[in-house]
Amino acid sequence: MKAFVRVVDLGSFARAAEDLRVTPSALSKLVSRLEDRLGVRLLTRTTRRLALTSEGSLFLERAREVLELIDLAEADVSSSRAKPKGFLRVNSSTGFARQTLLHAVPEFLRRYPEVSVDLTLTDRLIDPVAEQVDVVIRGSPTSGSDMVVRQLAEGRRLICAAPSYLARAGTPRSAAELSDHNCIPLSGQSAPTTWPLASEDGVVRFLPSGNFSCDNVGMLFDLAVEGHGIVRLADFVVVQAVREGRLIEILADINRSDSISLWALMPKGRFRSPRVQAFLDFMEGWLGANRE
Known part of the structure; x- marks a missing residue:
């Protein structure tokens, strides 16, 4: 399941194999076994690209939920010093990403080399649950009852x-x-x-x-x-x-x-993840240090 999700996220068997530290052929066999067990094709493979089938899209959504629950279970029973690792999905407005995250994220990755970040940029408000985003950074704290909100910084x-x-x-x-x-x-x-x-x-x-x-x-x-x-x-x-x-x-x-504020919005089930907490703590400290 993890292999399938990483192939989709990275768009290729070769890149996913490198990320998971297995060979491309071994990764391909894992996904093929999954398809055989389910009895459906999850991915359409061509020489140029991968595409999800309708069954693959449905399975991807459920697979993310299962993997997230596993991460949360591990986070709940691990010590507070658990090492942050894994895939972190962050969504930000274009302006903030280009002028701030451009400098902050590489430093975060140097500090936490076992975390990888997928950064998406949209100026519209998004539903982080529907779009499978761990952290949304915005200038407005607006959220639903299923969201956790944390202030990252105050500014002007x-x-x-x-x-x-x-x-x-x-x-x-x-x-x-x-x-x-x-x-x-x-x-x-x-x-x-x-x-x-x-x-x-x-x-x-x-x-x-x-x-x-x-x-x-x-x-x-x-x-x-x-x-x-x-x-x-x-x-x-x-x-x-x-x-x-x-x-x-x-x-x-x-x-x-x-005074204006910068906020992080997270689905309730994800804010306890060590990689999410590490990113929030890092951004709060980075923003404070680099805006003085």
């Missing part, structure tokens, strides 16, 4: 622009001056996104506008780094670029960003 939103943009267009010092700049807003929200800025009349809600808008945080980040305008994004996303000088924080004295 920064107003930033690239040095090239500021050299070309100048650096705004007030909300009034900001109106003359190309501000790139996050589109696709239920209500227009505004930027709270301090002024002589109190806090004003500045409505950003320019020649571009986008509903993807990762794309907003790229547009800013390339010098196309000014953005307001979570420090979880931009802090590395600010530290490296690719972006410069502006209007820090009048930016009135509310």
Whole structure:
């Protein structure tokens, strides 16, 4: 069962065999024996790709559940010092993954070499149970009753622009001056996104506008780094670029960003897994250390 799941996850017998430390022929025989015992074909094999049959899709879902229960049983009876190992599925928004997990996950894997990570990127909310994800990282704690939620970090939103943009267009010092700049807003929200800025009349809600808008945080980040305008994004996303000088924080004295949080959402049956706990502890520590 484990062999079958790893073949599907990695998309090839060769890669799965290497991961499981068996030969490809031995792995192929394991899957063939499973198919013989079930009396159905689980995988359609061609020279170029593997595809699940309808029976294979159904069996894959049940197999994951069984293997997860085995992991949980082992975690429950093992000591708290059990060594994290196995396959960890993490889902994140595009912007956070590209600017933060890009640096954090390799360090996590160096610390826990017996864990392998499958990272999926979606900006939409997903059902981690239906999509077989261990940890979902989002800026919202929204979850159902079958979810466990853990706060990973608190942060704020920064107003930033690239040095090239500021050299070309100048650096705004007030909300009034900001109106003359190309501000790139996050589109696709239920209500227009505004930027709270301090002024002589109190806090004003500045409505950003320019020649571009986008509903993807990762794309907003790229547009800013390339010098196309000014953005307001979570420090979880931009802090590395600010530290490296690719972006410069502006209007820090009048930016009135509310505190924002980063959350991990997990199905109830998975948060006790040593590899999940190790990842959560690592991310909490990494975010704290790398955003100071």
